[in-house]
Structure formats: C-alpha cells, structure tokens
Amino acid sequence: MTCQHCGTEISDKAIVCFRCGQSTSAPSAARPDARRRPAAQPLWLALTALLVLVAGGLYMARAASGQLPASVSYTVAALAAVVLVWRILKRRRT
Ligand SMILES: [Zn+2]
Structure with a gap:
C-alpha cells in the first residue's frame, strides 16, 4: 500500500511508514481535501x-x-x- 502522508510505497502489514513515521492505521478518508482540493477557483x-x-x-x-x-x-x-x-x-x- 501507499503511505497516506508521504506517498511512499510500504508493506501492507506496516504499522508505521518507514520514511515519515506516520501511522498507517488512520483511515484514508481522514484527509480527503488535502489531495482533492480544486486547483481552479469558481x-x-x-x-x-x-x-x-x-x-x-x-x-x-x-x-x-x-x-x-x-x-x-x-x-x-x-x-x-x-x-x-x-x-x-x-x-x-x-
Ligand atoms: Zn510516509
């Protein structure tokens, strides 16, 4: 799977990301708008x-x-x- 914080490819069984140290147990929907923020204004x-x-x-x-x-x-x-x-x-x- 991919780390939700830094995007590094890590093991599916990993509890924390080996690169940035963030926990992988947090749901992926925790930070949805951090990635899908619209670039263009209305x-x-x-x-x-x-x-x-x-x-x-x-x-x-x-x-x-x-x-x-x-x-x-x-x-x-x-x-x-x-x-x-x-x-x-x-x-x-x-
Ligand atoms: Zn990471």
Missing part, C-alpha cells in the same frame, strides 16, 4: 473580483477628475485593495 468568484476592480478603476478615474468626493474614492480604493489582497491570499492557500 468562475463567478473571478468575475466578481474582476468587476469590482474594474468598477474601482472607473470610480478612481472619475475621482481623479474631481467628480466624486474624496471619501468615496478612498472607500473604493480600499475595497479594491482588500479584494486584491484577498485574491492573493486565496491563491497562496491553494
């Missing part, structure tokens, strides 16, 4: 983030020409930054 999530960024850019362009109060542009800029950081963190986790 499409709507990417589209929503893109829309927010585009809208933020448009508002920033308007604010730059003085059509919006400064507080609005600051809020939109902060929102865009939060979305950007959130996206980066999400990407790092996967």
